[in-house]
Amino acid sequence: MFPYVTDYSGFAIRKWMIDNVDVAGFLCLLYLGLVWKGPGVVKSLREKNLINATLLQGVFIMWNLFLSTFSVIGMIVVVPAAIAHISNKGLVPALCERDVNMIYDSPVGFWVGVFALSKIPELFDTVLLVLQGKQPPFLHWYHHTTVLIFSWQSYCEGSSTIFVFVAMNLTVHAVMYFYFAMCASGFKAIMRTIAPVITIMQILQMIVGSAVTMYSAYVLYNPQPDGPQTCNVTKASARMGVVMYLSYLYLFAALFVESYLKPKKRTEKSK
Secondary structure, three states, rough: OHHHHHOEHHHHHHHHHHHHHHHHHHHHHHHHHHHHHHHHHHHHHHHHHOOHHHHHHHHHHHHHHHHHHHEEEEEHOOOOOOOOHHHHHHHHHHHOOOHHOOEEEEEHHHHHHHHHHHHHHHHHHHHHHHHHOOOOOOOHHHHHHHHHHHHHHHHHHHOHHHHHHHHHHHHHHHHHHHHHHEEEEEEEHHHHHHHHHHHHHHHHHHHHHHHHHHHHHHHHHHOOOOOOOOOOOOOOHHHHHHHHHHHHHHHHHHHHHHHOOOOOOOOOOOO
16 A cells, blocks of 8 residues: 555644635535536537537546546555444444544545545536536536535545445445546447446435434434434534435435336337
8 A cells, every 4th residue: 555545644634624624615516617607608619610529528438437547546545444444343433423533534534535535626527527518407507516615624624424424425426427438439339338336326325325214313412321312413513414315315316216107208219
């Protein structure tokens, strides 16, 4: 393992993120401006042939391959550590007791910190969509903005549950971004069978995320005499997590129904 990973301490990053928490808000405002106004600007640029479609496709493929590789490497470190952490401590203590090795120190802490910061460059996903002349759907931009804010807050406060969210997100993104890259590379017909699997993975992620956030919120508001008295998660973070994950669950479930379960409308040519 590289020394900068084994000797890593995330408290300096945490301090920077706390001191510059407004950066997350400004980035989200700029991002939403891009979502709402960007497609109109790009439309005029495309009409003037000022956007190289071939170059843009190449950048899109490389970007998604990079994010997939990044997620695979992080997953290899975080997922086994998360499983071992839960196995050794038990599910409830693992979720409710803060362990700095799972957040700020060690190789796992390194990847948790990198994950929290990676939500900023991941906004480039939307830049590429807009440059391709596409209007980002609600689920896309809602997911990006809320994840950035939630990850930033969870890392700053050292939420005891953050390692679960990181492990799940890296796993899903490893597959999802590879799928995007392959589709853009001309393998869409082959990869089509994987699309519903990815959405199912996302739904399962949101089910687990909803369960974890609801449990931590329940413990915070209802300390158990014979169980955990509290979880190392602030009430603000718990509330945000519950709303965020339940809304994700609804949106991804609706996407699955709309995309794979509802009968397709037949066109005049197919009648």
